Amino acid sequence: MILTKKEGQFVMRADKKKFSTRLMAALMAGTLAAGMMGMNVSAAGVHSGNPITTIPVTKNVLTDGNTMAPNTTFEFEVAVADAGTFNDGNKDQVVYEGIAGGLTAETGAAFTPGGKGSAAETYTAEGFLKTDAAVFKRPGVYHYTVTEKANNYEGVTTDTTSYDVYVYVYNRTDGLYVGNVVSAKNGDKADLIFNNDYGQDENKDTTxxxxxxxxxxxxxxxxxxxxxxxxxxxxxxxxxxxxxxxxxxxxxxxxxxxxxxxxxxxxxxxxxxxxxxxxxxxxxxxxxxxxxxxxxxxxxxxxxxxxxxxxxxxxxxxKNSTSPTGVILNYGPYILMIALAGSMAAFFFFKRNRKEA
Structure with missing residues (x-):
């Protein structure tokens, strides 16, 4: 088929349109995949196949704005929790009792006071939990609780919040792996955040x-x-x-x-x-x-x-100063008069004695 110049132009435009459509589709697919990879710890049921080995825990220390950061590290505790069910927003999940060692506290949230001008109302640091897929024998959702250890740092209150943490264990050809971790507070999904009062609440008066x-x-x-x-x-x-x-x-x-x-x-x-x-x-x-x-x-x-x-x-x-004695100020003139009179009497007495002699 012989194409006219006009027809050739039409074919070229159609090819460009098809290429643009394919390019947009590829970009959207890449963006969606990247987004799903970042949802492993926050959205239940989503897993990209990448094992999750660490989970961040946020610690906030709240002050009056004039208190320096505490010089301490806040630690966390992980405990095995009971079996049951958990609604992850998609469906009710059957939950197994946690296996010891499957989720542990790895590092605490460390704070160090800064220099001039560093006083703030909020100081934030992160600690981390660690998963170990090797302790699990079968896939499933395993239940743990995470709390803050009592720190006993003078002036800092301990956050007594207890979080339920669900570890999702999946199966693949090379064995089991942790593909998702979901935290919840009072039955609702919530990030692992602990807040400590360090003088912010005036009613507690800790600083x-x-x-x-x-x-x-x-x-x-x-x-x-x-x-x-x-x-x-x-x-x-x-x-x-x-x-x-x-x-x-x-x-x-x-x-x-x-x-x-x-x-x-x-x-x-x-x-x-x-x-x-x-x-x-x-x-x-x-x-x-x-x-x-x-x-x-x-x-x-x-x-x-x-x-x-x-x-x-x-x-x-x-710094005060007084005169050496009050006698000179109060009686000085009289003392001088008496001394003068005595001198004159002695003079006349001496003169008289000389004449008589």
Whole structure:
């Protein structure tokens, strides 16, 4: 068949349209496959054949925004749970009792306090669970529970949530493998997330702050004089505390380490994120300006033990001066008059004696 130029153009357009259609179909198929591969842990019944060996567990620590991250690792516990049924959104699944070792806690969620400017309302870290298909003898859905271990970190509350975790074991030519894991809370699917209060809830009052104020007073005091104040916080090892000096944020204080601040009249050092039992010490370096330092309003020998929110302490420098004795001021003129009269009497007595002689 001989094609005209017009017909040839028509054939070329038809070929281009067919190629575009095939290309779009291929792209859609690839996108769908990639999406299904990413659903292994979140949607029951979907499995791509890729074994699932680790499952993330999210840990959130919630604060008032002025508390540094805790210096600790939160661990998780996995326990074997009973057989039964579970509706995964598609159908009721027959559930077997979990097999010991099939799902275990691998790593905890580790937190480390940061530096200046790192205080936040929420800190997030991940721990991981681990699956082991080798312990299963047959395919099926196996039931476990996941909880948080009590941490006992001062000021942090433990999340008592218990999650049901269902491990889907499938069969293939090379043996059994874990192809899907579904977590649920109170019967509904839910991500594995644990939240810990670390001073966010004011009603629980688990974290505290303290203000250390400098006062300069006395009839010889100069309010612009400066002093060096050495501050130490003793709390949990490695813990850090946000500090401001007259509302300007400083490098955080580390538990057990000294920090020196230059202060003057009405300067305020504000320390955040303390917990009950922490000790705050403020000691002034020796000065050569003749001031006497006293620690009042909460400080006993320079140390304050934290027990509640809004604690305050004052370091006062006093410099006064008085005349050596009050006698010179009050009786000086009379003493001078008596001394003068005595001198004159002695002079006339001496002169008289010389004439008589």
């Amino acid at each position: 505290h702050d303290v203000v250390i104020k400098k006062v300069i007073t006395g009839n010889q005091a100069v309010e612009s004089d400066t002093f060096q104040l050495v501050v130490t916080v003793t709390g949990t090892a490695g813990e850090k505390y946000k500090v401001t000096l007259d509302n300007a944020e400083q490098n955080p204080l580390t538990s057990g380490e000294k920090a020196t601040y230059t202060v003057t009249n009405n300067t305020e050092i504000h320390i955040y994120g303390l917990t009950e039992g922490d000790k705050v010490q403020a000691v002034e370096e020796a000065n050569t300006q003749g001031y006497q330092a006293t620690y009042t309003t909460g400080l006993s020998e320079g140390t304050l033990t934290i027990s509640s929110d809004g604690s305050e302490a004052t370091v006062t420098n006093t």
